[in-house]
Amino acid sequence: MYTLNDIFLGKNDGKKEASYRPDFENYFYDHNKIYHKVMQNEKYLVLGRKGTGKSILGEFIKKKAQNDAEWFCNLCSYKEFQFHELVNLKNGDIKPNEYISIWEWVILLELAKLCLENENLSYSETWQKLNKFVRDNFFTVKLNAMKIIEVTQQNKLSGNLFKFGGEHGKTKKYSVGSYLYYLDDLRETVFELLAETDCKYTLIYDELDDKFRNNEIYKNSIISLIKAVDKINLSMLDNRINGKVTVLLRTDIFYILNDPDLNKIKIDNSITIDWGATIQVDSPLFDLVFTKIKASVPDLKDKSRVELFTLFFPEQIRRIDTEKFLLGRTFFRPRDVVTYLNFIIEKYAQESRFKEHAFIELEKDYSTYFFQEVRNELSGHLDDLLIDEGTLLLKQYNRGEFKFKNLKEYYEKNKSIYPNIKLEEILKTFFEFGLIGNKWKKDGMDRYFYSWAYRDNKAVIDFDKEFAIHVGLRTELSL
Template sequence: MTRDKSSYFKEISGWKLDAKLEDNDRYFYLAPDVESLLRGERAYVIGRKGTGKTAIASFIKKKKDYCHFAISLTLKNFPFNQLYAFSDNRYTSPNEYITIWKYIVYVNLLYLMVDNEGVDAGLRAAVKKVMPCDPKAALSRKLNVWTSAAFNIGFSELSAGLDLSRTSESVDLNWVERTQVLEQVIFEKIDTSSYFILFDELDEDYKYQSIFGENKQYLDLISGLFKAVQDIKSISIERGVNVNPVIFLRDDIYDLIQDPDKTKWGDLAVDLKWNKSEMQSLIAHRLARAAGANAKKVFFGETWHEFFARESIKVGLGREKEISIYDWITKNTLLRPRDYIKYLQLCAKKAYEANYRLVRASTLTMQDITYSSYLRGELVDEIHSILPDIVNIFDLISKLGKAHFSVDDFSSAYQKAYESGEVKNKNPRYVLNILFFFSVIGNHFSDNKIVFRYMNREASLNLDCALVVHRGLYKSLQLF
């Protein structure tokens, strides 16, 4: 290292939790799953908040390559009722939304093809002439234009040289018929460059729905998107081209979708679950980049100890056990990149302010309260649309005064809170299921085995066993 250590700590303390604000060129970790997306081998990215979905979408969108073209379609603040109106009555539920999603993909493909000099010049000129919207405009605004009767898409020009029916300018095609024609035009005219249409922030109309209840229309819409992408990928593979729509979706929504074809979707899915080796590789990559290194391969142990002391932290009731600094941080996380970034950010800030050469064990424990407050806030943001009383429920757990408790302990305290009007949902077991689903609590079995859903997505709450609060919440809930 050529600079003094404090400048590195200053750099780390400025890391961003919002992937859209991060310096992706410098910090993005190119995991094997991301490489499979870039090769077009995967099309669905499924993961919990904070696991890296937006970082991947941002990286793909900003990737610089002469044959790489990408556009991101966010549905944040999108009026979903507008989409629900575009069901294709030729199909029954849940397939009636496949066509509108394909239409959205194909129109956006036209925008990308305009920027590619390798595409037929006549087609590019025709697209420039007939496409009325700014490609960066909000999707809701563009959709209104694309599906209007006044949208003269110029099929006779777009399909020049192709043997297509009903492409005269005088023929009034509806958006369903336009989808069919666009599919033929695009797959005849497209080159072998890589095209990415990224669907992110799809949970806007889901946020008021319970994870244990169903909003059928919303789930049908999302299911239709998966089927549309599957169909487009199939055509692309058959034609030998690289059209790559990619869906980024929360795992709790994905788990709710019930479709006879869902098992097949696994062939195209990336499940964002981080194991120890992958997480350490990501952290080593970020620490090395903070220090200015550009090596493609870095090793965790060597890089980690450039910043963190080789010390242990005593844990357990009698403080008789010792664990490493890294393992201490891990016990406080939900195994999400965002959690590690936050903890390292806090430690680096303290080290920079105090002019430390290394982050010591004492530095970590001093950041416990701040980190715990962060994690509590993250979970409130994630859960509040499902449990509006989540802040009061956290306060209730705090009043219990212990990290380990029984279902009866919680139910008794919850009943009193319900009677006093502090919480609205009258079913404490429903609340416990929600808390378990988001890993606020786990099960503590008699053999001292602890199970949280973030460690095992297949796990379900066992109401006959003791409950334990996640370690990262102890300080913010005043559980000692």
């Protein structure tokens, strides 16, 4: 007999999930065949809201590569990367392209690292020359972006990468020691090695949002990174190299980047992780849960999704259909569903199902988590002070649903408590990130209609309609 304690649903953090569970790939749910899609040569930009599964996808690709002797893969974390360090390394190109060259340099060195891991190439004079160049300048072949930037900033690079030990008549366009002086030769050398075998080479860039700030340096850096990746991936295709660089990026960050080329890249080269927007029992989020349940309890592997739903979930919670109660408190993200259920597993480990009273009892813990997730996602888009004042206003107004004119009247009377926010602007941002939505009735119809930006990315705030605060936040806001 199984208990909830036997079930592994995953962790809040994809990297931790991969670390804590060595066989995590057996629990991976390949939603919409996302793995197959990201393996296509032209798809290198993976977009998704925070918590939709970008990092675990990266870990899954890395695990696949570890089981293939001819697949060299590196999952590069940019969690601690300081984007302002790039300022001193930009080239003379116009904004926002001034960081393309330094990103190309970083990517090529990361690819060089993969080439040097392939000891089957060590016989090659080109491999030996690249190995010497990397060791002489970076003192290790275990490179990461921070080490590359640290050394590159010193402008003390030395050695040569020319195939024949020197290229007669080469024009020195840049000062010796600058990475720009070596960029063309590094590209030629790395591509030559990549093309020398049929091995696969994969770079994945993750956690680019950790130092996110809605400022010019960060945005231009990310635009330049995407363009550098596009350039290198196209070059690898042209040279028939079995390699690709993939970028994992939050959707909300991508949409604030302003560049005419990005829309073409989004259409041709991106995949968006989307878990649907309809509250229904056949939501893929339940399929994810059932996939993990079957992997955790082999005796259940032949059960249908209907049988599993009946086995593990109550029919209703507070007289609300369970799928509506649970999904209505989320942003339709795996992280939200898994977190809520893990709270129940932790407290009721010896139970055999997720009971109604457990959902009710753990709702406060979940709402606290959900509120913090929203704050984290807003961070970088808004100053923390504005987030705090805006959410305090919603809490102190103490209405789960309200009309703008009534909230504005309350705000004007209590403006001294919220001195830094502009009401229309903060509500617009809160709407864009799903804290609030619009609700209204259509003529002759008795039921309410809702507009939420997290369910429809074309939704636009309407100050003439009534507002509703997301149900997942209401307990934390004491509404």
